Amino acid sequence: MFLRIEKGSAVPISRQIADQVASLCASGALQPGERLPSVRELARELAVNQNTVLRVYERLCADGLLEMRHGQGTFATANSRKGQLSAHRVRLVDELRQIARQGAGLGLTAAELHELLDEAADGLEIAPPAVVSGSNSK
Amino acid sequence: MNDAAIDLQAVGKTFRNTNVLRGVTMRVARGRTFAFLGRNAAGKTTLIRMLLGLLKRDDGSISVLGLDPQREPLALRRRIGYLAEDQMMYGWMSVGEIVRFVAPFYPTWDHEMATRYVRDFELPPKTKIKHLSKGQNVRLGLVLALAHRPELVILDDPALGLDPIMRKQFNRDLITHLQGEGRTIFYSSHLLYEVEPVADEVAILHEGRIVRQSDTETLRRQVKQFILSRETLRAVRSQLHILDERNDGDRIAVTVEGAEVVQRALSAEGAEFRMVNLNLDEIFEAYVAGRTGEDVPAAKPETELQPLS
Numbered sequence: 150m151f152l153r154i155e156k157g158s159a160v161p162i163s164r165q166i167a168d169q170v171a172s173l174c175a176s177g178a179l180q181p182g183e184r185l186p187s188v189r190e191l192a193r194e195l196a197v198n199q200n201t202v203l204r205v206y207e208r209l210c211a212d213g214l215l216e217m218r219h220g221q222g223t224f225a226t227a228n229s230r231k232g233q234l235s236a237h238r239v240r241l242v243d244e245l246r247q248i249a250r251q252g253a254g255l256g257l258t259a260a261e262l263h264e265l266l267d268e269a270a271d272g273l274e275i276a277p278p279a280v281v282s283g284s285n286s287k
Numbered sequence: 288m289n290d291a292a293i294d295l296q297a298v299g300k301t302f303r304n305t306n307v308l309r310g311v312t313m314r315v316a317r318g319r320t321f322a323f324l325g326r327n328a329a330g331k332t333t334l335i336r337m338l339l340g341l342l343k344r345d346d347g348s349i350s351v352l353g354l355d356p357q358r359e360p361l362a363l364r365r366r367i368g369y370l371a372e373d374q375m376m377y378g379w380m381s382v383g384e385i386v387r388f389v390a391p392f393y394p395t396w397d398h399e400m401a402t403r404y405v406r407d408f409e410l411p412p413k414t415k416i417k418h419l420s421k422g423q424n425v426r427l428g429l430v431l432a433l434a435h436r437p438e439l440v441i442l443d444d445p446a447l448g449l450d451p452i453m454r455k456q457f458n459r460d461l462i463t464h465l466q467g468e469g470r471t472i473f474y475s476s477h478l479l480y481e482v483e484p485v486a487d488e489v490a491i492l493h494e495g496r497i498v499r500q501s502d503t504e505t506l507r508r509q510v511k512q513f514i515l516s517r518e519t520l521r522a523v524r525s526q527l528h529i530l531d532e533r534n535d536g537d538r539i540a541v542t543v544e545g546a547e548v549v550q551r552a553l554s555a556e557g558a559e560f561r562m563v564n565l566n567l568d569e570i571f572e573a574y575v576a577g578r579t580g581e582d583v584p585a586a587k588p589e590t591e592l593q594p595l596s
Binding site: 154156157158159160161162163189192193195196197198199200201 | 320455456458459462463466467480481483484485486487503504507563564565566567568
């Protein structure tokens with residue numbers, strides 16, 4: 150599991166970790182049933198307080214993304230992708246709103262913003278949703 | 288219910304005519320990693336020396352692991368690991384020699400653990416101390432501070448002089464060898480962003496007083512910057528606890544405590560404002576170098592935010 154901590158950021162470290170784990174679940178890089186590093190291992194790897202990592206795991210468990218199995222460790226749940234997509238969506242909408250505001254600040258019209266977003270999406274070849282949800286079953 | 292590792296009540300200290308510490312009240316729960324922050328010469332080392340019973344207080348009370356350091360300094364020091372700022376060790380001794388030299392001072396010394404730390408910290412046992420690098424020196428100091436299995440470890444600016452790679456490794460050592468074993472860590476620093484990943488809680492010492500004690504997430508949630516107009520500020524000023532204030536033409540940037548309340552007050556006013564999340568360094572700066580009211584220099588057109596000296 151590759152995570153990156155940005156020190157001195159305005160985003161608290163616990164949120165950085167939680168967001169990145171959630172992204173890994175949403176993108177399928179972390180598969181349902183896959184085991185995460187232990188709190189101790191991840192804390193050491195990131196050089197981050199164990200309590201911080203534990204709190205993040207607990208929160209993601211409460212959100213239904215992860216589950217702690219007694220004596221076995223922490224695992225991504227079967228519904229980690231679904232649940233996360235909606236949370237991700239909320240965040241994305243938030244970011245789009247900010248971008249729209251910046252655009253307005255530059256004097257762009259709504260139509261022009263649409264056009265720019267279309268152009269950006271064209272470059273990505275966004276896969277249709279059916280393929281995304283089916284591609285990760287064994 | 289005293290499960291505090293460190294408990295200070297209204298502690299004061301004066302050197303000649305200078306009040307170095309004034310009314311310092313602070314509590315560190317057992318098992319926590321506590322970062323003690325302040326600018327250079329804020330009084331951090333003075334307070335640490337009082338915790339160890341090396342200096343006498345003038346006012347208040349101090350309890351460390353349930354003992355008064357002034358009355359029972361030796362009993363206390365056996366249970367504390369201490370790494371001094373810029374610790375000097377006998378340069379002519381080798382790493383292995385100093386470990387054997389220090390061991391008999393502590394009844395609880397665990398030689399096996401000392402040997403393991405020397406290995407884990409990649410210290411060359413036969414090398415003389417004067418030939419060690421700065422980072423190796425700090426780690427050797429840490430071996431000597433830890434091998435008697437202290438309940439409380441006090442570190443005075445341990446990251447000072449370490450490069451970023453060594454600092455990260457040092458943080459890992461703290462996390463694995465101390466937090467992992469449930470010990471209390473009290474460490475001073477002036478680098479907030481270095482402390483944040485590791486600390487459960489921070490206290491900020493400024494001009495001899497604790498200006499804030501809090502866990503880092505609460506601190507971030509409560510201390511934020513608001514950018515608003517002069518009129519809006521006038522309307523809500525009495526409700527704000529302002530730490531820092533900067534002018535830019537018609538707009539003012541204020542860094543406040545109690546951000547949630549302020550946000551609600553501004554929304555209730557129907558005022559236009561922007562709320563900015565701050566990083567811990569900015570928060571620290573607001574506490575120890577913030578300027579408010581009359582201190583704020585007149586706005587200069589064409590300049591952005593006023594840089595702090």
